[in-house]
Amino acid sequence: MTVNTDKKVVLVTRKTRLEELVIRFQTLAQARFYIEHLGQDFHAYEMEHKTYLDAKQNVLDKLALTGRFQVIDRMYLPNFIFGPDDVVIALGQDGLVANTMKYLNGQALLGVNPDPYQYDGVLLPYDVKDISQQLIIDTMLEKRQYQSVTMAMAKLTDGQILYAVNDFFIGPKTHTTARYEIYYGDAHETQWSSGIIVATGLGSTGWMRSIYMGARALAQNENMEAYQSRSWDSEDLMFAVREPFLSKASQANIVYGTVTQDKALSLESRMPENGVIFSDGIEADYMEFNVGTTAKIGIADRQGRLII
Numbered sequence: 001m002t003v004n005t006d007k008k009v010v011l012v013t014r015k016t017r018l019e020e021l022v023i024r025f026q027t028l029a030q031a032r033f034y035i036e037h038l039g040q041d042f043h044a045y046e047m048e049h050k051t052y053l054d055a056k057q058n059v060l061d062k063l064a065l066t067g068r069f070q071v072i073d074r075m076y077l078p079n080f081i082f083g084p085d086d087v088v089i090a091l092g093q094d095g096l097v098a099n100t101m102k103y104l105n106g107q108a109l110l111g112v113n114p115d116p117y118q119y120d121g122v123l124l125p126y127d128v129k130d131i132s133q134q135l136i137i138d139t140m141l142e143k144r145q146y147q148s149v150t151m152a153m154a155k156l157t158d159g160q161i162l163y164a165v166n167d168f169f170i171g172p173k174t175h176t177t178a179r180y181e182i183y184y185g186d187a188h189e190t191q192w193s194s195g196i197i198v199a200t201g202l203g204s205t206g207w208m209r210s211i212y213m214g215a216r217a218l219a220q221n222e223n224m225e226a227y228q229s230r231s232w233d234s235e236d237l238m239f240a241v242r243e244p245f246l247s248k249a250s251q252a253n254i255v256y257g258t259v260t261q262d263k264a265l266s267l268e269s270r271m272p273e274n275g276v277i278f279s280d281g282i283e284a285d286y287m288e289f290n291v292g293t294t295a296k297i298g299i300a301d302r303q304g305r306l307i308i
Helices: 017-025 028-037 042-066 074-079 094-101 133-140 207-219
Strands: 009-013 069-073 087-091 108-113 146-156 161-164 167-172 178-184 187-193 196-199 237-241 256-259 265-269 275-279 286-288 294-307
Touching (some): 009 042, 017 028, 017 042, 069 074, 087 094, 087 133, 094 108, 146 167, 161 294, 167 178, 167 294, 207 237, 237 294, 256 294
Parallel strands (some): 087 108
Antiparallel strands (some): 237 256, 275 286
16 A cells, blocks of 8 residues: 655664674674673674664565655764655664754654663654554654654854754863853853753753752752753753853853743853864764854754654
8 A cells, every 4th residue: 555645754774783883893703702802792782783673674664565765874864855745764762863853844753662672762652563554654644643842953153053852062072171151141151161051841851950960969959949851842941051160260150041032042152172062962963163153042943743
């Protein structure tokens, strides 16, 4: 059965740990020697690899019966151009769903868990066995419910734009000090720190929560409010400054806050080199943030659409 539509399905996959090892060590035998030399079980890598390939083949069999489809590896996402009516399937861990969604502009996205015994799958509402022709066709015809996901956007003075599904990191590429001017609402100050994290509602359960809980433990302040994560479609962003340094030349008053449509966050770099902005943990896909560059961080002009 095929559906009478010009829509295409794009299947996004990722390399398994075994494939990454073979790329690193050139051969399977060398990869095996390395893992076993460390005292680890190489069979676990082989089973994980087989499970993923079986899941991928299962999905491909369904797509072959449904209509047009294309398969791309995660590494090509930054340069891949999705059609406005494409239906996208991400087969992998939760991170692959976030990595894929940041390059979409309202296209329907299905998160598929290739190994429910290994991955919790917060962003993976479907197992491989759930993928059917009917599910794909219903998604193409927009008959499936979806969860809206608020995204963040960083825009530089030169017009460059980067989106985030989970969070932004703004700071030094290496383990050095980030120096910048921070503007938040009517407040402004010079800061030195380890960088800034800006999180969406979806990302509020990840890196941002870790920062908050660490600060709470260090402060040992019983009056500090319990951390509250946000809904995925929450119309605001959260930011936190990592390890702000107080000195004669730097302040540490603006360290945490909420970004809304009416209360923006802007940063002006004072780093001569190695300043970057990247999102969702993809360090290779970044914008340079060096001296003279200003970044405005706010709610994106697009939303993710995760099929549920």
